[in-house]
Amino acid sequence: MPETVTTPSDSASARPASTSGATIQLENLTKSYPGSPSPAVEDVSMDIKAGETVILVGPSGCGKSTTLKMINRLIEPTSGRIRIGDEDVTDMDPVKLRRKIGYAIQSSGLFPHMTVAENIALVPKMTGWSKSGVKDRVEEMLDLVGLDPREFHGRYPRQLSGGQQQRVGVARALAADPPVLLMDEPFGAVDPITRDHLQDELIRLQHELHKTIVFVTHDFDEAIKLGDRIAVLRERSHIAQFDTPEAILTNPTDDFVSGFVGAGAALKRLNLTRVRDVGIADFPTVTVEDPLQSIFNKLRDGQHNELLMLDRRNRPYKWLRRGDLMRAKGSLARAGQLVHDTVTRDATLHDALEAVLTDSGGRVAVTGRRGEFIGVVDMQTLMNSVQELLEADRLAAMEHEHDLEELRSHRTEQELEGGDGGL
Known part of the structure; x- marks a missing residue:
């Protein structure tokens, strides 16, 4: 989310057409x-495909956040070029550039004096969207990140949990429909359970939106879970493997x-397979x-020894x-x-296995965007998937x-042939 903004031109009055991802090229960025x-970052070159999620991971101080912030010029590069789509953005007005790039950071970065709706509406207003377009977009964004617009529209950030604040932060970053979304350890300040759910939400959103996402984390498990590709960075953002x-x-x-x-x-490969890829059973x-x-x-009268009660x-x-x-004796208040x-369907098998192992029933409920019940995944289904992964690894090895x-x-044959030729 751009933090430096100016007054928009008055020419645009309506919401633009939906935008998908754009390519990003970093050329000798220093x-x-x-x-x-x-240098903090030295001679980094990287090609990122349109619509893919690329994770930058590396030790503290290796320059991954600096590299990310040079893409939207929150940090100005000393040398090198940045191209987004067909446009060289190295020398363009940085404020205009940031309006075209979503930016989400740790602890959400929401403006505390603005309501949720005002935070989300900020960039669309500045880029000249119509009032009706902005209003509709706020509702759409809240629904997209799984927050009821009627409940959260008028709240202030202090009235939200950490996870809810991060959802609003992502909604704000996406509000103006940018092709590129930069995320700097956005889930690092929330508890592990909330973090898992936010990761699942990001995966679901990407399935729907197909943005180009560059995401910084120090957590390799998070990188495996979220990334289409991972750039493992050494000191000064030298690429060890991409x-x-x-x-x-x-x-x-x-x-x-x-x-x-x-x-x-x-x-760790359990983080590569999603719940939606295995059997979700009725219950x-x-x-x-x-x-x-x-x-x-x-x-x-049923076949199961158990029921799931829904609210x-x-x-x-x-x-x-x-x-x-x-x-129960006439009341279910203390029963069950x-x-x-x-x-969620976008949770990994690792997440599902952890949930199943911590529950004596040997199953976990699968939920949709608003927490609604979809089905269950049980231990047998997960163990079958684990066996398939292990067998695939064995065959690959x-x-x-x-x-x-x-x-x-x-090589031995070549060496022997070379030796014969020398006699």
Whole structure:
């Protein structure tokens, strides 16, 4: 989200057509600070495809945030070029540039004196959208990030949880429909559960919007989960490896990259498969408004030993077993087990497996954008997927070893031929 703005021209009055992602090219980008013996970022070149999510990951102080901020010129490069789409933006007005680029940061960066709606509307207003276009866009953005417009429109940032603030921050960054979204550790200041859900929301949004996203994180697991490609950066943003998560996990280029991958690469691959890619099963449900006798009959006559009770918004509320109903004595107020963990369709198998393992029932509820119930994923489905991943890794390792053996054999033949020629 651009933090420096000026008065817009009066020429544009309506909302522009929807925009998808744009290519980004960094050419020999360098940033030096006076008095520093070496550059903070040195000679970085990178081609980012339109509509892909690229993650910059590396040790603290390696220059990843500096590289990100040079793309929208919050930090001016000392040398090098930046191209977005077909346009060289290195020398253009930085304020105009930032209006074309969404920017989301840690702790959301919302203006505390503005309502949620005013925060989201800021850039569309400045770029000349009509009042009706701005109003519709605010409603659309709140709905897009899973916040009820009627409930959150007039709230102030201090009235929101950390996760809600981050959602509004993303909505504000996307409000003017930019082709490029820059995200600087946007989920680093929230608790782990909220962070998982925000990551899932970003994955879902990207499926719908197809923006070009450049995302900075120090968390390699987050990089695997979110990235189409990952750039592992050394000091001064030198690129150690720029590849898909699968390629980096299975074939890191050197010990530096292996250190980021860490132990358990096979298990980390669980972050590459989504819940939507495995079997989401139906599960019998009741609601809090159903009569007790009706709930009892459904549980007694059904095949399951358990029901899922939904609240008035169709969200998972309680798991109810037969024994719970026997002890209910006319009231379900204290009966059953509250649903503590849910996952979305865009959650990873790692997220789902963690949720299942922390629940004695061996299953987890899957929810939609507003938390509405969709189905369940159980332990057996997850274990089958894990077995498939491990088998795929085993076959890939065997194939890799076979290729190496053929290469060694070929080199040996060449050496022998060379030796014969010298006699």
